[in-house]
Amino acid sequence: MSAPMPQALYEQLASQLSQVIGFIYPNEVETHWSILIVIYPYLTGIVAGAFILASLVKVFNVVEVQPIYRLALLTALAFMLVAPIPLQLHLGHPERAYEIFMTPQPTSAMAMFGFVYMWYLLGILLIEVWFEYRQQMIVMANRGRGLMSRIYAALSLYSKDISPQALAFDKRASKFVTIVGIPSAFLLHGYVGFIFGSVKANPWWGSVLMPIVFLMSAIVSGIAMVMLVYVLLSLVRNEKLDMRCLDKVGLFLLVAIIVDFALEALDYIHRLYQSEESIKILGQLVSSKLFTSLVIMQVLIGMLLPLLLLVLVRSQRVNAELRKLLYFTAALLIQLGILSMRWNVVIGGQLYSKSFRGLMAYKMELTGIESLATAVVLLTAPFVILTVLLNLLPTQHAEQRTAPT
């Protein structure tokens, strides 16, 4: 049994108990969903958002975005591979996680996770990446006899056919997978929102808008992340950015962030106007425990400021260098804002008592399994994976690569 000595937990709980304001049910001292559950929706959100950005090229033929199509796909894959780890680490009995596949409870939103995740990873992402890179992998496998060529041969699943008909099929297949992938990406993150939105016991979570808000914020964070990686990559590789592409992505980001802002504003206005039993305690929550992370970090710095920057970029007088800087800053601030939003939902929902009479505290541990240290590692891991993927699977097509840039 993986039961660590609960002494550290008791110390944490004693400290959290000492910070309770008002009355809470005695079992509510413990914060059950910790920092790991904050980064889980952040990671899956980026997957869904990056994929939707990629689908603009394949399904909606937005040619300007073509240069970052592959980067968006690989970003989605890198974050997807890390996404289930925080959940797994958080379980009281990680060794029983397989039960979610073996005996899923059909009424549980969480039971869907295993299937949605596997479908999205195996049924959509890997297949799309494979079709996209098949030709190139075969070419690289044929280049020599070393270890790398054997790896490429294995990655191409030992397919050899690069006739025009086969390549045309790749193209069609890839488009088909993307078409199926769009609703799947919506499902992937919409259901994460549903996990929270369906909890009627918790009015901070229980909102019919929650899946939609999660989805929109996912699109925002995914687009911003690809933009961030694209700019960073050009700096590292000393390559010229495609400004037409960046401007187009910036436009999509602007639209997404406006819709996201409108939805979240609607949610708050609706709550205030309906003014239900929980409104008093939620008001206290927002004005005290969540003030910094919600009002300042999420809304002002993480949403309105980047919104302003993205509007500023669109004025004619801004030159390319400055635009690049503005895009980069906006994308970075958006990451901060979306991460804060996940925090405010997950942790915020556990900072007030279901008796509506008191507020709890969450004391984040610095080290250990459910700690800041683990969260930092898990937030860094996708970038490490992405670096490996980018070295293995170049974002430029073979013909572009040989041409001098």
Place this chain on the structure above:
Amino acid sequence: MNKREFLTDAVLFFPAASLVATLASKAAGKELSAETTTGYDPSLHWYGMGIDVDKCIGCNRCVEACKAENDVPTEPYFFRTWVERYTIRNNGETTVECISTKPGPAKQAAPEDPSVVRTFFVPKLCNQCANPPCVQVCPVGATFQTKDGVVLVDEKRCIGCRYCIQACPYGARYLNPHTRTAEKCTFCYHRVTKGLQPACVEVCPTEARIFGDLNKLSDRLVRFQRANEISVLKPDLNTAPKVRYAQLDGEVR
């Protein structure tokens, strides 16, 4: 075959054969119903509990009995049942405290204070909802409702995801730090299926808790429900609690 070969074969044969025989009988065997094994038929019962708020004196004996009976960690963060004290003042201000985090009986809040309009104790426990949100959200079906209406957790199946704890509107669940699985009041299922009372009911000196079978018209609980004005906690959530309160103040959530 010489003697040595015969003996080695025999050593392997007998355990292997008995294993196959056991598996075969397991595969062929049907699940025995609870009735045939213990003489208890769960489908005949529908358990509930009545709580007479006026009778509770805040002695905390139910909490202590529950912790002892069910191996609940003694630390003040884990409770299957607890008692709250409400103090309502003439300016409308309501103060609530949990009196069970400290051992021993609690006093009523300064009854001589003229500003106090009402003060009373409210025992709380899992409401054994007929429409339980915790059962709905459990991803692996570890939390389930028995035929006799008790919500239980299978500690061998629970993965410790804590979704049920989030879904419970009453704060009735906790994660046991030793077993790393979710736990809650079971109505002392191990006792009631033997015809005994839950531990908290057994020790209550004022009979503020009434355990019974809602299926039986003659049951004490059914008579208690007939004789009193009954309310449940958070009725707007449609959880259909089977813990029924008499003389419950509207301030109690």
